[in-house]
Amino acid sequence: MSAGPGSAALAAADAKAGEIRELALAAGDLAELARRVAACTACALCRTRKQTVFADGRAKVPVMFVGEAPGEQEDLQGLPFVGRAGQLLTDIVTKGMRLSRDDVYIANVLKCRPPDNRDPTELEKRLCTPWLDRQIELVDPKVIIPLGRHAATHVLKVEASMGSLRGRVHVLGGRKVVPTYHPAYLLRDPSKKADCWKDIQLAMAELGLASPPRPTSS
Numbered sequence: 001m002s003a004g005p006g007s008a009a010l011a012a013a014d015a016k017a018g019e020i021r022e023l024a025l026a027a028g029d030l031a032e033l034a035r036r037v038a039a040c041t042a043c044a045l046c047r048t049r050k051q052t053v054f055a056d057g058r059a060k061v062p063v064m065f066v067g068e069a070p071g072e073q074e075d076l077q078g079l080p081f082v083g084r085a086g087q088l089l090t091d092i093v094t095k096g097m098r099l100s101r102d103d104v105y106i107a108n109v110l111k112c113r114p115p116d117n118r119d120p121t122e123l124e125k126r127l128c129t130p131w132l133d134r135q136i137e138l139v140d141p142k143v144i145i146p147l148g149r150h151a152a153t154h155v156l157k158v159e160a161s162m163g164s165l166r167g168r169v170h171v172l173g174g175r176k177v178v179p180t181y182h183p184a185y186l187l188r189d190p191s192k193k194a195d196c197w198k199d200i201q202l203a204m205a206e207l208g209l210a211s212p213p214r215p216t217s218s
Contacts, residue, residue, distance in 0.1 A: 009123060010122065010123060010126065013123045013126045013127055014126060016042055016127060017042075017126050017127055017129060017130055020040070020042060020127060020130040020131065021130035021133070023036050023130075024036065024130040024131055024133065024134035025130075025134060027134060027138075029059070029138065030055070030058070030059055030135070030138050030139070033054075033131070033134055033135065033138065034052075034054040034055070036131075037052050037054050037111050037131050038051070038052045038054070040052065040111070040131070042127045042128075043112075043123065043124050043127050043128075045110070045112035045113070045114060045124060046112060048112075048113070048115050049075060049112040049113055050075045050076060050113075051075065051078045052078070052111045052112055053070035053074045053075065053078055053079065053080050053108065053111055053112070053113070054078075054107070054111060055080060055105060055106060055107040055135060056079050056080055056081070056101070056105070056106045056107075057101075057102070057104060057105030057106055057107075057139070058102075058105070059105075059138050059139050059140065060139070060140055061103055061104055061105050061139065061141060062103075062104075062141055062142045062143065062207050063097075063099075063103075063104045063105070063141055063142065063143045063144075063145060063203065063207060064104070064105040064106075064107065064135075064136065064139050064141035064143070064144050064145070065081075065089065065104060065105070065106045065107070065144075065145045065146075065147055066107055066108065066109060066132070066144060066145070066146045066147065066151045066155055067080060067081065067106075067107070067108045067109070067147045067148065067151055067182065068108060068109050068110065068119075068120055068147075068148055068150035068151045068154075068182070069108050069109065069110035069112075069113060069114055069117075069120050069150075070108055070110065070111075070112065070113040071083055071085075071113060071117050072113065072117065073086075074086075074108075074113065075112075075113035080106050080107060080108050081106055081183070084184075084187060085182070085183035085184040085187060086183070088183040088186060088187060089106070089147070089183045092183070092196070092200060096197065096200050097200060097203075097204055097209060098209070098210075099209075105135075105139045105141060107132065107135055108132075108151075109125055109128055109129070109132055109150065109151055109154050109155075110124055110125065110128050111128055111131055119150065120150060125150075125154055129154075136175075141175065142175065142176065142206065142207060143175070143176045143177070143178060143203050143206050143207055144172075144175055144176070144177045144178070145177075145178050145179070145180060145199075145200075145203055146177065146179045146180075147179075147180065147181070147182045147183065148162070148181065148182030148184075148185060149161070149162040149165075149182075151179075151182070152165045152166070152179035153165070155172070155177060155179075156170055156172060156177060156179070157172075162179070162181065165179045166179045166180050166181070166195065166199050167195070167198065167199065167202075168202070169202055169203075169206060176203075176206045178199055178200075178202050178203040178206070179199070180195075180196045180199035180200065181195065181196050181199075
């Protein structure tokens with residue numbers, strides 16, 4: 001039986017991703033990689049974005065947060081996690097981990113905003129993966145914290161529920177991966193903040209950071 005259009009499209013995306021991987025690997029630093037991402041037209045999101053949203057942070061920091069995709073404010077400002085969810089993430093970093101936002105690296109699986117903040121498609125994720133992979137190589141974090149199910153399953157390359165992935169430390173390519181809830185989800189369901197704090201404490205233990213009392217977030 002011949003493959004359907006969906007399979008054909010994904011196969012074409014994998015071939016295109018191979019080309020993007022070569023472009024990404026040729027970038028010697030994050031600044032060059034950001035320029036290459038800004039010029040990317042691999043999928044239809046390039047026609048609806050205002051700008052690409054590459055990252056916030058610098059290389060050689062110990063922890064990297066990975067979300068799923070930019071939202072409206074991120075698309076406008078060109079930085080990840082700058083809306084209400086971004087403020088909550090900043091609180092997690094500064095009040096919980098006792099780090100400054102400059103001490104962490106923040107990125108997304110997708111570098112362009114999906115229209116109406118819809119979920120990323122499989123094709124979009126496959127095409128953007130080489131950019132994220134190269135970011136991880138250049139940042140070289142000790143711990144990666146995927147935020148939400150989309151980011152967690154993509155980073156860990158598994159299909160599973162958020163509940164089954166969080167609450168423990170995974171190892172991928174020699175790096176520790178500690179999934180937790182997306183800040184936007186915590187805003188919708190504040191009862192999950194306690195579980196998120198447990199995950200952050202796991203990450204802090206891997207980083208050798210002392211764990212303060214659970215912070216109070218608005």
